[in-house]
Amino acid sequence: MTRIRGASVWEQGLYDHVTAHGKNEGEVLKAYEELAASTDSPAFAYLARLILDDERRHHQLFEDLAETIRTSAELSDEPCPIPDLALLKADRERILGETERFLAMERDDNKELERLAKDLKDVRNTTVWQLVVRLMQDDNEKHRRILEFIRDRTRE
Ligand SMILES: [Fe+2]
Numbered sequence: 001m002t003r004i005r006g007a008s009v010w011e012q013g014l015y016d017h018v019t020a021h022g023k024n025e026g027e028v029l030k031a032y033e034e035l036a037a038s039t040d041s042p043a044f045a046y047l048a049r050l051i052l053d054d055e056r057r058h059h060q061l062f063e064d065l066a067e068t069i070r071t072s073a074e075l076s077d078e079p080c081p082i083p084d085l086a087l088l089k090a091d092r093e094r095i096l097g098e099t100e101r102f103l104a105m106e107r108d109d110n111k112e113l114e115r116l117a118k119d120l121k122d123v124r125n126t127t128v129w130q131l132v133v134r135l136m137q138d139d140n141e142k143h144r145r146i147l148e149f150i151r152d153r154t155r156e
């Protein structure tokens with residue numbers, strides 16, 4: 001366990017929790033890597049790789065989170081991987097306008113994807129195509145969540 005200089009009990013506890021979880025993610029990541037590499041089924045490898053890509057990102061996010069908690073607890077001048085939320089206000093007007101525009105784009109995109117998914121209904125059990133479209137819709141939900149966060153925090 002890394003002891004952080006100057007950390008409060010809460011900060012240290014949070015850091016420990018995040019690094020422990022990050023280690024778990026690392027093991028999950030390794031398991032998926034092995035799975036994707038070890039199969040003779042190209043379809044299975046393709047799908048396992050989709051999960052693997054997400055797990056890689058989770059691993060990176062946990063690293064960013066731990067590093068940011070540590071750097072801010074130490075009150076150091078080092079830049080944090082995850083910037084302070086106050087910095088969102090730096091470009092407030094433009095951010096608000098753009099965020100609304102992107103939210104609308106995401107909504108339109110999801111309508112398009114819904115139509116496409118319906119077109120693929122007949123092959124949903126014989127191809128991976130509809131699943132791929134559904135996954136993009138799921139991603140767009142995530143994008144919406146990010147954009148709404150930005151909009152709401154910038155407005156405040
Ligand atoms: Fe994960």
Ligand SMILES: [Fe+2]
Nearest residue numbers: 106139140143
């Ligand atoms: Fe999107």
